[in-house]
Structure formats: C-alpha cells, structure tokens
Amino acid sequence: MSVIVPALIVLATVVAMEGVAWASHKYVMHGFGWAWHRDHHEPHDRMLEKNDRFALVGAGLSIAMFALGSPLVMGEGAWWPGTWIGLGVLVYGVIYTLVHDGLVHQRYFKWVPKRGYARRLVQAHKLHHATVGKEGGVSFGFVFARDPARLKTELKRQREAGLATLRDSAGR
Structure with missing residues (x-):
C-alpha cells in the first residue's frame, strides 16, 4: 500500500479530532462532564487537574483504534485503517498537549506570543x-481559533441575553 x-x-x-474536541468540550465538558472540567476553570496550584482525565479518554480512544487495526490483537478481523486513525488521534493529543496545556495555559513552558496565530489562540x-x-x-x-473580536461580540450578546455570566476584572 502506498x-x-x-x-x-x-x-x-x-x-x-478538532471537531470531536470542540463538540466534547461544549457538550460534555460544559455539560454532564463539568465535575471533571470545573477545576480547569478555577485557579489552583496543583500540577494535575481532574480535567486531565479527559486526556485518558482520548488515549483510550487512540489505543482502541490501534487495537482494531492490529492483526496481533484482532487476527484476520483487523481493520487496517484503525492503526492510522489511532495514530491521528495520538498526533492530535500531542498537538493539544503542546498548544492548549503548554502554550495557552503555560503548564509546561512560559511564552506569551506577541503576534500571529499563536497570539490569536491564546486570546480566544x-x-x-x-x-x-x-x-x-x-x-x-x-487548535482552530475564531477572531477574538467576533468572540467578544458573541460574549457580549450572551451576557445581555442572560445566557452567560462574565468574570469581573479581578477574574471572579
């Protein structure tokens, strides 16, 4: 095969996976999975968050796809695309870890971008x-961030409609 x-x-x-991540963030993490995700939105000084459990879910998905694609696990019933899908999920997980946890939340390194797409990601x-x-x-x-000016407009609309409560200038 090529x-x-x-x-x-x-x-x-x-x-x-960015679509899967968007939907799971909006409907699971900010829905029935809020108990795991809440501490991600609150100040703390712990190295790990309950929210990090979602990374284990993603790892499980990747491992399951690798297993589906493996003749060692599945025998003749192996589904060859599973290996490559599992690798794609793994690559997205690495990107997420570096971009979201590393760059945006600065859990692993300190760098505040002054311009470009990295700055847009952080602002969004x-x-x-x-x-x-x-x-x-x-x-x-x-990983994909909309224009911060449009996001501010949407937040203002949500606040005025009573759909969201915004933090004050002190972050509360």
Whole structure:
C-alpha cells in the first residue's frame, strides 16, 4: 500500500479530532462532564487537574483504534485503517498537549506570543475562560481559533441575553 493513503487518514483524523474536541468540550465538558472540567476553570496550584482525565479518554480512544487495526490483537478481523486513525488521534493529543496545556495555559513552558496565530489562540481561549460556570461561553475548540473580536461580540450578546455570566476584572 502506498504511504499516501495512511498519511491522508492520519491527517484527516487530526482535522476531524478538532471537531470531536470542540463538540466534547461544549457538550460534555460544559455539560454532564463539568465535575471533571470545573477545576480547569478555577485557579489552583496543583500540577494535575481532574480535567486531565479527559486526556485518558482520548488515549483510550487512540489505543482502541490501534487495537482494531492490529492483526496481533484482532487476527484476520483487523481493520487496517484503525492503526492510522489511532495514530491521528495520538498526533492530535500531542498537538493539544503542546498548544492548549503548554502554550495557552503555560503548564509546561512560559511564552506569551506577541503576534500571529499563536497570539490569536491564546486570546480566544482566554475569552473562553471569561465566563463563570459552565453556561454560555465561546471558543470551545483547541487548535482552530475564531477572531477574538467576533468572540467578544458573541460574549457580549450572551451576557445581555442572560445566557452567560462574565468574570469581573479581578477574574471572579
């Protein structure tokens, strides 16, 4: 088999995972999974958060896809795309860890971007954290960020409609 097809599967999976991450962030983490996600939105000095459990869910998905694609695990019933989908999920997890936890929340390194897409990502996610509680909010993706000016407009609309409570200038 050509290397092109597996590479396209990996790439398509990485792109699709941003959609999966957006939906799970908006509807699971800010829904029934709030008990795990809440501490991510609150100040703390712990190295780990309950929210980090979601990374284990992603790792489980990746491992399951690797297993589905493995003849060692599945025998003749192995589904060859599973390996490449599992690799795409893994690559997205690495990107998420470096971009979201590393760059945006500075858990692993300190760098505040002054311009470009990295700055836009940081601004968009700071706007995500501008709300109090799980209701309302903007910017649920982790790698693709909308224009911060549009996100501010959306937050203002949510606040005026009573759909979101914004943090005050002290971050409360």
